[in-house]
Each structure stands twice: as C-alpha cells, then as structure tokens.
Amino acid sequence: MQVEVINTGTELLLGQVVNTHVGYMGERLLGLGLRISRQSTVPDGVVIKGILTEAIDRSRIILVTGGLGPTPDDLSREMTAECLGLKMTEDAAVIDAISRRFSDSAITMRPSNRRQAMVPEGAEVLENDKGTAPGLYLTAGPDDELVHIFLLPGPPRELYPMFEDQVIPRLHAILGNEGANVPVCRNYFFMGLGESELAGRVEESLNAVPGDFEIGYCLKAGGVIVRCISTGDNACVLGGMIRDASPEDFVAEGEAAIEEVAVKSLVHSGESVATAESCTGGLIASRITNVPGASRIFNVGLVTYSNEEKCSLLGVPLSMIEDSGAVSERVAMAMVEGCLERSGSDHCLSVTGIAGPGGGSETKPVGTVWIGLASRGKKAVAFHYRFKAERLYFKERASSVAIDLLRRRIQGYL
Amino acid sequence: MQVEVINTGTELLLGQVVNTHVGYMGERLLGLGLRISRQSTVPDGVVIKGILTEAIDRSRIILVTGGLGPTPDDLSREMTAECLGLKMTEDAAVIDAISRRFSDSAITMRPSNRRQAMVPEGAEVLENDKGTAPGLYLTAGPDDELVHIFLLPGPPRELYPMFEDQVIPRLHAILGNEGANVPVCRNYFFMGLGESELAGRVEESLNAVPGDFEIGYCLKAGGVIVRCISTGDNACVLGGMIRDASPEDFVAEGEAAIEEVAVKSLVHSGESVATAESCTGGLIASRITNVPGASRIFNVGLVTYSNEEKCSLLGVPLSMIEDSGAVSERVAMAMVEGCLERSGSDHCLSVTGIAGPGGGSETKPVGTVWIGLASRGKKAVAFHYRFKAERLYFKERASSVAIDLLRRRIQGYL
Known part of the structure; x- marks a missing residue:
C-alpha cells in the first residue's frame, strides 16, 4: 500500500x-x-x-x-x-x-x-x-x-x-493486520572500516541466505550503519551474520554512540580511563562524560595544548619534542605513559595531531594524528592516522577513533 | 523561477x-x-x-x-x-x-x-x-x-x-542578478536574555523606522537569533539598531558561535585563558579549541572530574569540599583561583555542577551549577545557575554561559 x-x-x-x-x-x-x-x-x-x-x-x-x-x-x-x-x-x-x-x-x-x-x-x-x-x-x-x-x-x-x-x-x-508479521528494522553500527569494504563483507556473509530482507548502508558518526529490514522470524539470524561479517569492528546494535559503548564496557569490567589530549582539545573527555555514570570510570582529563604543559603535566621530555616534534609517535607514547603514571587509571588515551587549517608541513600535513593507548601491565602503543577533514570534523574523527581503540582494548581485540 | x-x-x-x-x-x-x-x-x-x-x-x-x-x-x-x-x-x-x-x-x-x-x-x-x-x-x-x-x-x-x-x-x-536588489537576510546573535525580553527591546528600538523589513526570532545555541529580512540599502542601519537594543548581550552578527567570538577577542587583546572543568567534562576546552588559532590563547585545560583531582591539580582544600560540597561557590572560586595560579594564564574559567540524571539533592537539584571566572589582577567571581535540561543540553548550556562570561570580561562588560 x-x-x-x-x-x-x-x-x-x-x-x-x-x-x-x-x-x-x-x-x-x-x-x-x-x-x-x-x-x-x-x-x-x-x-x-x-x-x-x-x-x-x-x-x-x-x-x-x-x-x-x-x-x-x-x-x-x-x-x-x-x-x-x-x-x-x-x-x-x-x-x-x-x-x-x-x-x-x-x-x-x-x-x-x-x-x-x-x-x-x-x-x-x-x-x-x-x-x-x-x-x-x-x-x-x-x-x-x-x-x-x-x-x-x-x-x-x-x-x-x-x-x-x-x-x-x-x-x-x-x-486488517493486527498482530500480523510486520517488518523489523534493525541497525548495526561498525567502526574502523569503509562503507564499501563493509558492504563487501556483509554481502558475502549474507550471500547464501534465502528469504525476504533488505540491506542498506549509511555513513554516520565516524562509522557505518548497516540497516537490515526483514520480516520478523529471521531478524536475529541475519543480525548475527551481519555482526559476524566483521566482529572486531562491530560497535553496537542500534545507534549507540561509541563513547556509550566504551563507558559501559569499562563500568562492566570495573576499570577506569584518563585522557591526555592535544589536538582534540578536551573532546574525548567531554564525550566520555556525556555518558551518565561516567564519574565511576573517569577521574581526570588533561588538555595539554602547549608543549610546556605536555612536559610539566605529563613529563614528556622537552628534548623529545624538539627532536621528533610534538606530533610524533614518541610524543604520543610519552604522553600516554605519563598520563597512566600520573592518573593511576587502568587505561589512558593520548592524542597529538594537526587539526588545521594552519600548522601543517610537507612531512606532517594537516590531518596527521598519532593516538596513543596505554593500559596497566601492557606495553603502550601508538597508531598513526590522517583525517583529511576540516577542523571540527577532524576532532570528531580523531576522538571517535581514539575511543574505539579503547573499546577494542577492553573487549580484547587489541 | x-x-x-x-x-x-x-x-x-x-x-x-x-x-x-x-x-x-x-x-x-x-x-x-x-x-x-x-x-x-x-x-x-x-x-x-x-x-x-x-x-x-x-x-x-x-x-x-x-x-x-x-x-x-x-x-x-x-x-x-x-x-x-x-x-x-x-x-x-x-x-x-x-x-x-x-x-x-x-x-x-x-x-x-x-x-x-x-x-x-x-x-x-x-x-x-x-x-x-x-x-x-x-x-x-x-x-x-x-x-x-x-x-x-x-x-x-x-x-x-x-x-x-x-x-x-x-x-x-x-x-543574472549579481549585485541586484535581492532581499538581504541578516542574523544577530544575543546571549543572556530571553526571547520576549529581547523582542520587546528590539521592537522599541525599531519602532520609528519606516520601510520594508521583516523581523523574526529564533532560540538557538543557548541564545536568541534576531533575523532581519530587508531589501538592501537599509540593512546596515537596521542592524545597528538591533545591536544597540541590548549591546552587552550582543554576541555577533551571523551565527558565529560564542567560542569564536571569545577566542577572537582574546587574540585581539593578546591574552590567554585556561579552564578547570568538572561537570562540563572538557566541553569548554573542546569548544575553545574548535576555533582555528586557539593555540595562541589556550595552553591548558584541566578536567578535574573527581574530588581528589580537584585537590591535587587545582589545590582545592579537601576540607572545603567536605564542608561545602564540590558543587558550591567556594569550590568554584578555589578551582578558578588554583587554575589561574597553576596555568599562568590571564583568565580562567571553572565549572562545577550536577549534570544528572543522578546526583541531585533537595538543596542542590540536578541542573545546579557554579561558574567561576578569574582574571589576573581582578578579584575572582562565581555565579550560580540552574539549567533544567537533560545531561548533554545541560553541558552545552553551562559551557555557553561560561564562555559568554569570558566574552563579557574581555569586552569590559564584567
């Protein structure tokens, strides 16, 4: 009709x-x-x-x-x-x-x-x-x-x-259809892979499934939403197959924000997180504290925007910044290690990058970012990204990816 | 067409x-x-x-x-x-x-x-x-x-x-109308007074103006946008009269965010700001660093979510928190004074409040917030607000008002 x-x-x-x-x-x-x-x-x-x-x-x-x-x-x-x-x-x-x-x-x-x-x-x-x-x-x-x-x-x-x-x-x-078999619409939120890559995996996974269903894709919140409309009885089976198409990239059913998933995972595991942010300027801390109950898992966030504050608050050696530059793997690692030590939290995230529009160079163009992750009892790691996006969206992307790294760590994928 | x-x-x-x-x-x-x-x-x-x-x-x-x-x-x-x-x-x-x-x-x-x-x-x-x-x-x-x-x-x-x-x-x-007499739509953004109050002042100010124009009002971004559609030649005159209807509350023409206006004012005056945030969780720092060039005026933001970090990072006495509670005038003042001393910045903002949904009490209901402002060579002040809004909108409102207090201070209205 x-x-x-x-x-x-x-x-x-x-x-x-x-x-x-x-x-x-x-x-x-x-x-x-x-x-x-x-x-x-x-x-x-x-x-x-x-x-x-x-x-x-x-x-x-x-x-x-x-x-x-x-x-x-x-x-x-x-x-x-x-x-x-x-x-x-x-x-x-x-x-x-x-x-x-x-x-x-x-x-x-x-x-x-x-x-x-x-x-x-x-x-x-x-x-x-x-x-x-x-x-x-x-x-x-x-x-x-x-x-x-x-x-x-x-x-x-x-x-x-x-x-x-x-x-x-x-x-x-x-x-005249009260109680009839009406279609069910479910959404599955993934992060860390592109729309066409995910679509490829999902189509492959659902290839052999018979029956009446419809799959759609939509970019949202730094990730991809897979929408599946089906008529009831096979919705759960389809959902399972969609999730399994890329399990480590699967964030949540529905449209939960990544910070919601990360905070809930922390509350569940009884652990805490602290942040040391440069280019994201406090956005990661703000997103974590958007989730009700964040005070149970978050004590402190340090927005060390200047080099001096990276040294004084996080103990990053000034010589390291002079040698490698503030936007570097070494500094991201030193920031996150300093934050872990200072805060006494179980996990820490650090971000250092060039949000633009100014500040880029040939070797480190605008959009370059290093994200560090440290957890008690594990070696710190840092990852390199480049987000070609204007300033606000750059901050959004970098903070989403950082929080998603935390999610992967807590869930055992990293 | x-x-x-x-x-x-x-x-x-x-x-x-x-x-x-x-x-x-x-x-x-x-x-x-x-x-x-x-x-x-x-x-x-x-x-x-x-x-x-x-x-x-x-x-x-x-x-x-x-x-x-x-x-x-x-x-x-x-x-x-x-x-x-x-x-x-x-x-x-x-x-x-x-x-x-x-x-x-x-x-x-x-x-x-x-x-x-x-x-x-x-x-x-x-x-x-x-x-x-x-x-x-x-x-x-x-x-x-x-x-x-x-x-x-x-x-x-x-x-x-x-x-x-x-x-x-x-x-x-x-x-083919470049430069033709098409209607001009201009917006004027005000903060700190209600829609009907502002409308009253604007109508009074425009009372005697002849000619073809249309005024509208719209609540937006914690303030009020006055929209004026006119046919060109009197747009400037009308704009001046609208701004003068409430000069200290006037933020900007267009829809510039409050943080943009505040950062530009700081760059202009050659001064700096630091932040000490509790309930806003880094949102003020993040909004300030949304503005390109923020690194010239912003060195550090401290998100002291736990009481321990308020003491250790900002020097707030634990006994004060125990006596007055973390959400109090005294703690907002101690936070902002500690931040001014620690950061060496020219201005500091502090925020402590109850974002909800939990944590409220009879005397301090959800939505209660104290915002502190300190500037080098001036006595620190703190203001009390209550924003009845869900968590995210509460953070948005509290951070907007804080940044607007900074704007008023730099512009000499406070």
Whole structure:
C-alpha cells in the first residue's frame, strides 16, 4: 500500500523549523509494515490542492500535516474539500470543544477560530485535546481502491498524540493486520572500516541466505550503519551474520554512540580511563562524560595544548619534542605513559595531531594524528592516522577513533 | 523561477536521519531571492527517475541530494542520465581524484568506487574535496526554458561546501542578478536574555523606522537569533539598531558561535585563558579549541572530574569540599583561583555542577551549577545557575554561559 506524507508550512522551506514529522511517522509506520514511498513539503496556502490531487492518484494512504490553524494561510481543510468536491459545514461538537478550550485558558475566542470547526461532509473528526485544530479523516474513490486521507495538525505536541491514539488504530483497521508479521528494522553500527569494504563483507556473509530482507548502508558518526529490514522470524539470524561479517569492528546494535559503548564496557569490567589530549582539545573527555555514570570510570582529563604543559603535566621530555616534534609517535607514547603514571587509571588515551587549517608541513600535513593507548601491565602503543577533514570534523574523527581503540582494548581485540 | 528540492535516502523516510538539508538550502536560496516551491523525499533506488521527470516538467531549478555513493542503491547519476536520455562515460579526472583520496588515506579503492566516476555526457563535474562522490550539474530543455539540475552528495559536510562554492555561484549566473536588489537576510546573535525580553527591546528600538523589513526570532545555541529580512540599502542601519537594543548581550552578527567570538577577542587583546572543568567534562576546552588559532590563547585545560583531582591539580582544600560540597561557590572560586595560579594564564574559567540524571539533592537539584571566572589582577567571581535540561543540553548550556562570561570580561562588560 503506497503511503504518502505531505507537510505544509512555509517555515519548513525557509529553514526556520526542521521537519521531524517524517522521521517520526516513518518509524511508527514501519511498525505497521508500511513504508513512506514519498514525502513532500509545500508552502502554506492553496498549493496543497494540487499536490493532494496528485497524491490521490498514486497513493492509498495520505497523511497531511499542517494548515489546520486559524490564520488565512491555513487552507488544508478547504482545499481538501474542494479537491474531493465536498461541501463544508460547521460542526457543533467541534465549536463546543474549541470554545471550552478558550474559556478554560481565559483567552477570548476569535472569529477566525470558527473556521477550525468547518468539516467536509462525510469526514470523521479526530479530536485534539492539545490544541484548537481538530484533525480530519476522509476517504475517496471506489470501495475496492479506497484512498484514506488524514489531515493532521503541524505542531509536534498536537500531532504525536493524535497520530498514536487516532491514526494508528485506524491504520490497523484499514490494513486488517493486527498482530500480523510486520517488518523489523534493525541497525548495526561498525567502526574502523569503509562503507564499501563493509558492504563487501556483509554481502558475502549474507550471500547464501534465502528469504525476504533488505540491506542498506549509511555513513554516520565516524562509522557505518548497516540497516537490515526483514520480516520478523529471521531478524536475529541475519543480525548475527551481519555482526559476524566483521566482529572486531562491530560497535553496537542500534545507534549507540561509541563513547556509550566504551563507558559501559569499562563500568562492566570495573576499570577506569584518563585522557591526555592535544589536538582534540578536551573532546574525548567531554564525550566520555556525556555518558551518565561516567564519574565511576573517569577521574581526570588533561588538555595539554602547549608543549610546556605536555612536559610539566605529563613529563614528556622537552628534548623529545624538539627532536621528533610534538606530533610524533614518541610524543604520543610519552604522553600516554605519563598520563597512566600520573592518573593511576587502568587505561589512558593520548592524542597529538594537526587539526588545521594552519600548522601543517610537507612531512606532517594537516590531518596527521598519532593516538596513543596505554593500559596497566601492557606495553603502550601508538597508531598513526590522517583525517583529511576540516577542523571540527577532524576532532570528531580523531576522538571517535581514539575511543574505539579503547573499546577494542577492553573487549580484547587489541 | 520555480525551485524544487529532491532528497533521496531511505534513511530519511525511516526516521534514522533528520532532513536538515531543506532548511539549510531554503535559507541560502532566500539570500538569492529564491524560495523553494516544493521539496520531496524518496527512497534510495530507481524511484528518483519518476520524480525527476515530474520536476523537470514544473520547475526551473532542481536540487537533488543523495544517491551518489558507491553502493548499489545509489542511483542518482544513472537515473538522471536515463531520464534525460544521456550516455554515461567514465571521467578520467574524477577517477584520478578518487584514487588519490583513497591512497592518501591508505584505504584500498574498491571496484564499486569506479561507478562514482561515471558522468552523463554534457554534465559538468562539481568537485568534492570532502568525499569520493563528485556532484554533477546538467541542463535540459529548450534554451529559453532551460531546466538546471544539480546532483549533490547527501552527507552535510560534503554538501554544504559544494553548495556554497559551486552551486551558489552558478545560481547567481543563471539568475543574472549579481549585485541586484535581492532581499538581504541578516542574523544577530544575543546571549543572556530571553526571547520576549529581547523582542520587546528590539521592537522599541525599531519602532520609528519606516520601510520594508521583516523581523523574526529564533532560540538557538543557548541564545536568541534576531533575523532581519530587508531589501538592501537599509540593512546596515537596521542592524545597528538591533545591536544597540541590548549591546552587552550582543554576541555577533551571523551565527558565529560564542567560542569564536571569545577566542577572537582574546587574540585581539593578546591574552590567554585556561579552564578547570568538572561537570562540563572538557566541553569548554573542546569548544575553545574548535576555533582555528586557539593555540595562541589556550595552553591548558584541566578536567578535574573527581574530588581528589580537584585537590591535587587545582589545590582545592579537601576540607572545603567536605564542608561545602564540590558543587558550591567556594569550590568554584578555589578551582578558578588554583587554575589561574597553576596555568599562568590571564583568565580562567571553572565549572562545577550536577549534570544528572543522578546526583541531585533537595538543596542542590540536578541542573545546579557554579561558574567561576578569574582574571589576573581582578578579584575572582562565581555565579550560580540552574539549567533544567537533560545531561548533554545541560553541558552545552553551562559551557555557553561560561564562555559568554569570558566574552563579557574581555569586552569590559564584567
């Protein structure tokens, strides 16, 4: 069944409000086994009529948001009625509900609010107890190809409860599929390998699997999300095979941030971490402390941005910085070893690199970074990377990779 | 001129990624005097062909995002060529650029990446130095009704620079309006007062100004953005009046981050800053080091998350923490004074608070925070706030306010 979403609202096209309705509806509809096949945004006003006419031609379920307010540019009701050739009448119950709302909040009802009680003939009113704009449910076309049209309010706090309480039950009835075998969407987050490399491994791993499933890939948060949509009973099996396509690179099911996974692993193992950051400037410490409960595993982070502070706080010899440069394997190792000793933590991370835009050279171009990792009782190691990215994204990438190294260490892959 | 935006990406319709492209483009297009008349989202795959065919019929400028990646569901190139009846050939320069990108980052190029170098005949390649997917610019139809089609990458960090550097100049050329009297949209960023308070002051200040302009307000980044759309010649005068409505709270024109303004002010005054953070966990240091050139004004940041580290690194007396609690005026002052002494910087910031969700009490609920500020030769001060917000937004708010206190100090308002 083709599902189409139409969002009306000039503010959505001017960049003043981000459209979060589509994602919300997409997620909820998937739970019913429905997928949005097309979503459109049009400005306020009469244009809704044209796009609704098109949509009725190609879709069976149409969800319209916005244009139910009291101002002159709110025309979803009127244009839908015109489009379907329906007369409008004032609905006494709706007038009552609106007047009650106004008297409850001691605001005077304005004549324009009466427009919100106009209902096309044959439409069902969807009550709105969060605002003055009721929703509407209409059908069009022949019985065997009935098109279902929902007019819904734009503000999320009015839309979401109406969608949950009044749209979803009606969709269930339309589909007649309560308890049926609806598709399951699962995400698997990997770090440390590219999209095409991972895709190759996943396709290989799923090569021999029969059945109905769909795999998608999406770059996100310095890693790759593998999305698997399947119809229920084989979701777990597929998930296992996807994870096993590259087990050491697998971070988490869902969209958990890498720092969340690392902090949870530390809490689980009862260990702690400290940080010694130069080019990431505190971002690793900040990401670790984004996770509730971080105080159980994190005591101290040292942002040693200048060479002097690398020496005085971490005990890096000045001669080493003069010989090898601050961005070098030796300094990354000395930083992380100094941090381990100073902090008394079980693990330490160090980062030294060139975030740019200035500061690069032929041998050490902007984007060069060394990440050190030390753990109590293990030899310190340092890894070299180059992230060609502007400053903020460079910091994001370098901090993600550092936290992922920690994750690999705690999980025994490193 | 009808402008249409088509976003491809199944993830946008499944609720995994929020579509922020529309808003960004809408804002930038307005600066050229253009408005988006319709935006659509369709899933990955062949469906792009149908909607592109429709769009060519009704619009003159078509902006397509997504579907330029290396995986099999990325079909924007191929479908556009089919739609316009164009052959595709491999572009040697693009192959070169992609191979170079892979060899630079020491990742193996896979055969699927070669698809990204296929270019429909007659198309202009829009270089992408942030990723492997080049953009494409094509035209269709008769000369007097030429339709302009831009195929652009989906990831924001690749899309935005390409839009700024390669799409906007081409749109200027298409419109032939360089220097014409298009509407000017300017933003003014304020911190430290509420939206309605600021609106009151701005309206009062602009009360007597005649002429055609439109004022809007938008909460953003812990402050308020005042948006002024006007037609050119009075933009400067209006801007001056808006700034003067609340000069000490005015941060910057545009949407400059508070840390950018603070760092620039420090570079200008030749002074330095250090940080001693507890609940913000390194976020202040990270935001300061987000600004290019931060190394000139920032040497060290101490993330003293545990009480022991507050004592050992900053010299806060343990008895003070035991008497007053770590989240207190006295500890915020001791932290910032210890940091000033230890770091030798000109200014220091300290933050101690309860980020939640746990750790609150009746007298010190979650969201309580003390921010200390010390400057060489001035008495240290500490301010009390309560940010009722979940953990990440609490950190964001607390760090913004701290950096804004520094901005006020450097600018002489504090």
